[in-house]
């Protein structure tokens with residue numbers, strides 16, 4: 001799975017995806033380059049999560065292409081797809097922890113599947129990950145026994161535990177209080193800066209994207225309407241984006 005070294009880490013070209021009569025993605029184009037953190041904003045139901053699912057081959061395009069690490073995802077064999085997924089961390093919008101495993105075992109799972117570390121190294125890595133996301137006391141609990149915000153933090157720790165090259169975050173701040181959001185955003189930025197990890201962050205919260213993203217896209221009606229460096233993205237001239245951000249900021253005024 002070496003692929004073309006000069007290619008962007010993720011390249012989506014003219015992606016279309018429909019569910020029955022619902023044309024969700026209508027020609028989505030985007031590129032994420034090595035080490036970059038790309039933010040994606042857009043209204044609910046515009047297909048942000050659907051786009052992320054294509055990146056790890058959980059969905060296949062109706063037309064258009066999705067290339068990751070220089071290879072077209074839809075053309076990979078089952079074995080190659082598993083190899084791709086091992087290089088990618090995914091923070092699902094709904095958390096998606098395994099309900100019948102403790103928090104510790106949820107974190108250990110991807111490492112055990114990888115089979116590279118000894119059991120004691122795995123335990124060490126798990127303890128370190130729990131500390132990093134401030135849930136050190138919850139290792140023996142089952143997901144149903146911890147709060148929504150804790151589940152979110154555990155799922156972020158699980159996505160990062162294999163030290164992936166690419167991390168996909170689907171609303172990493174949802175369900176977190178402002179203080180924990182700030183610590184999660186700082187962690188995301190650190191992962192991106194220190195480890196050079198490439199990331200794609202779908203998030204509605206302006207503070208999150210201002211903190212973590214290098215560049216932000218605004219997706220509207222299934223395609224990219226605005227693509228700007230973070231600073232100019234949040235001082236927009238595009239009327240649709242202004243309306244979107246203004247509407248979102250209203251309650252705080």
Ligand SMILES: Nc1ncnc2c1ncn2[C@@H]1O[C@H](COP(=O)(O)OP(=O)(O)OP(=O)(O)O)[C@@H](O)[C@H]1O
Nearest residue numbers: 019022024042043044045046047048049050051093
């Ligand atoms: N597997 C599926 N089968 C049928 N429809 C689907 C499926 N997955 C997504 N959809 C539909 O596609 C549209 C886009 O969904 P998606 O989850 O990508 O939205 P989103 O942009 O992530 O929204 P939100 O901000 O609320 O998370 C929605 O109308 C959704 O109902």
Ligand SMILES: [Mg+2]
Nearest residue numbers: 048049093170
């Ligand atoms: Mg979504």
